[in-house]
Amino acid sequence: MTLWLLLAINSVTLGGLLFLLSAGFSLIFGLMRIPNLTHGSFFMLGAYLGVSFLRAGLGFWAAALASAAAMARIGGVIERLLLRRLAGKALAQVLVTLGLSFMIADICLMIWTGDPVQLESPPGLRGTVPIASVMFPAYRLAISLIAVAIAAALWLLLERTRLGAMIRAGVDDAPMARVVGIRVGRLFSLVFCLGAALAGFGGVMGAPILSVYPGLDADMLPLALIVVILGGTGSLLGAFVGSFIVGFLYNFGQALFPELAYVILFLPMLAVLVVRPQGLFGRQA
Amino acid sequence: MTRRWAFALAALVLASLPLWLANSYYVNIASQILIWAMLALSVNVLAGYAGLVSLGHAGLFGVACYAVALSAAAGMGHLAAAFVALAAILAATALFALLSLRASGISFLMITLALGQILWGIAYRWISLTQGDNGINLAARPAPFGISLESPPAFYLATLAVFCLVVAALEVFTASPFGASLAGTRDQPQRMTALGYHVWLIRFLAFLFSGLIAGVAGLFFVYYDKFVSPHALSLATSAEALLMVISGGTGTLIGPIAGAALVVIMKYVASAYIERWNLVLGAIFVAIVLFMPEGLVPGTLRLWRAVRGARVGGADLGPAGRGAP
Numbered sequence: 001m002t003l004w005l006l007l008a009i010n011s012v013t014l015g016g017l018l019f020l021l022s023a024g025f026s027l028i029f030g031l032m033r034i035p036n037l038t039h040g041s042f043f044m045l046g047a048y049l050g051v052s053f054l055r056a057g058l059g060f061w062a063a064a065l066a067s068a069a070a071m072a073r074i075g076g077v078i079e080r081l082l083l084r085r086l087a088g089k090a091l092a093q094v095l096v097t098l099g100l101s102f103m104i105a106d107i108c109l110m111i112w113t114g115d116p117v118q119l120e121s122p123p124g125l126r127g128t129v130p131i132a133s134v135m136f137p138a139y140r141l142a143i144s145l146i147a148v149a150i151a152a153a154l155w156l157l158l159e160r161t162r163l164g165a166m167i168r169a170g171v172d173d174a175p176m177a178r179v180v181g182i183r184v185g186r187l188f189s190l191v192f193c194l195g196a197a198l199a200g201f202g203g204v205m206g207a208p209i210l211s212v213y214p215g216l217d218a219d220m221l222p223l224a225l226i227v228v229i230l231g232g233t234g235s236l237l238g239a240f241v242g243s244f245i246v247g248f249l250y251n252f253g254q255a256l257f258p259e260l261a262y263v264i265l266f267l268p269m270l271a272v273l274v275v276r277p278q279g280l281f282g283r284q285a
Numbered sequence: 286m287t288r289r290w291a292f293a294l295a296a297l298v299l300a301s302l303p304l305w306l307a308n309s310y311y312v313n314i315a316s317q318i319l320i321w322a323m324l325a326l327s328v329n330v331l332a333g334y335a336g337l338v339s340l341g342h343a344g345l346f347g348v349a350c351y352a353v354a355l356s357a358a359a360g361m362g363h364l365a366a367a368f369v370a371l372a373a374i375l376a377a378t379a380l381f382a383l384l385s386l387r388a389s390g391i392s393f394l395m396i397t398l399a400l401g402q403i404l405w406g407i408a409y410r411w412i413s414l415t416q417g418d419n420g421i422n423l424a425a426r427p428a429p430f431g432i433s434l435e436s437p438p439a440f441y442l443a444t445l446a447v448f449c450l451v452v453a454a455l456e457v458f459t460a461s462p463f464g465a466s467l468a469g470t471r472d473q474p475q476r477m478t479a480l481g482y483h484v485w486l487i488r489f490l491a492f493l494f495s496g497l498i499a500g501v502a503g504l505f506f507v508y509y510d511k512f513v514s515p516h517a518l519s520l521a522t523s524a525e526a527l528l529m530v531i532s533g534g535t536g537t538l539i540g541p542i543a544g545a546a547l548v549v550i551m552k553y554v555a556s557a558y559i560e561r562w563n564l565v566l567g568a569i570f571v572a573i574v575l576f577m578p579e580g581l582v583p584g585t586l587r588l589w590r591a592v593r594g595a596r597v598g599g600a601d602l603g604p605a606g607r608g609a610p
Contacts, residue, residue: 029391033391035391035394035395082571082574085575086574089578090338090390091332091338091531091535092531092574092578094394094527094531095531095532095570095571095573096570096574098524098527098528099528099566099567099568099570099571099574100567100571101567102563102564102566102570103563103564103567103568103571105563106561106564106567107564110561110564218519218520221520222398222399222402222520225395225398226399228395229392229395229396229399259410259411259412259413260406260410260411261406261410262402262403262405262407262409262410263403263406263407265406266399266400266402266403266406267403269399270384270396270399273384273388273392273396273399274384274387277387277388277392
């Protein structure tokens, strides 16, 4: 019984982290049609930056926010200098984003060396919380709550603000949005920065659980891809539901069928693709 | 006609390589380039001529690798093992194609990526079959017609012979009516349908052809290393193969070969001098996109013609000029 509960908690935690990663990925893909294969690298680089901010004396949450801000800047520079010139050229985007992920991986190896870094959970969240006579690890609960809070904030931003309405218009029909006077290019930069910041923030949040190591980027990127394919591109709800599905599949697959964990992870995605190619919550393209 | 002579001359120069490359280390590098070039050419059949960008080819490549290593380990002869491997890769490719050809564009890329990762997961985790991370050893390289391939020059020449066959097959393929109809499904799928072509079937057959070439590359990969591990199926391998194609020039015959040479040389030669070769390689990819978005080979041709000024008309680009989507 406890094992199942523990697995479920770990699944929810991973789902929360995946949501932070894939919300940005999904929005970037939905709005800009850019398959941002650097997104896993943003997660890793954000985590490493958080490590450095922590070592420089910042508190955990301050370090996570500082890392998110830094990733927003880095994402903004990449968008302005590179991706903006490549609108509509999918092959060039694949080449550039993969090339960047090579570079970021190597830079991380150069600065932070190849040794894995395990961060401590923030003070105050290191213990357990008793809920209905079961002890829950406090930090994992906190991650889930933060992910839900960010999801709610993003939902409010997209559904209840003027900016969100403009972003939705851009996702649905970018040329028409331009015609009615929305500066879609500015929205692109904003969404890209936001996506990078969320990925970086997720990286720091995940560091006490996943630890930070070379190859974290390549581990996370396929998971984000599955989430987005499952949930449907450009859909926040899809990213949210997809993240938790993948979180559960990953943890339960690892525990129950270790030899076939990866197959289990990808099979539902294939099923969705075959039955509903636009994803669970995606709209027909 | 000049194109055919140029190929024959290039093959001769390549065949003489072991004579003037004294160090067998460099002969081995040349073999590696040929093997990777075959994989890149296989990706290019889909990415270049069909407009279907696959990020799962390492999975197919790996199926051939594991099939040959496993059947050799089970006591089969080399010829039988090679046939088993090619049959296995055709079956795997057919399955890939059935699932992924429901989509095109970026969705196709994501589906192939996912399928490739499944195969990687099987190789990595199904330890009772694949021995996981420890990989599988191949006892010896094959000895066709009694000629041992253990020495680097002999192996290089054998690889070159098969490589030339692959290039010739691709040359015939692109010039054939089938190649033209494949390019048609890339540029105008709806009009092709309206003209009565079976777009799905054309893409399916092209996928099988691509898989077959990837299988040949896989065979030689295993013969070269006498070892296969899950790394052969990793996303990194798929990405490298695709990067070779895009950086060299999508939809050209020479481009993927040049891209393979670039990546392998960076990996094995430049890495001896530059510690951060991955950084340099990534920077090169970004620079290619910025300055030669059509790829190295068409880009260089364009620059060369720009330098030569107005004398444009006669240059025969082959598929290069039409290639980039």
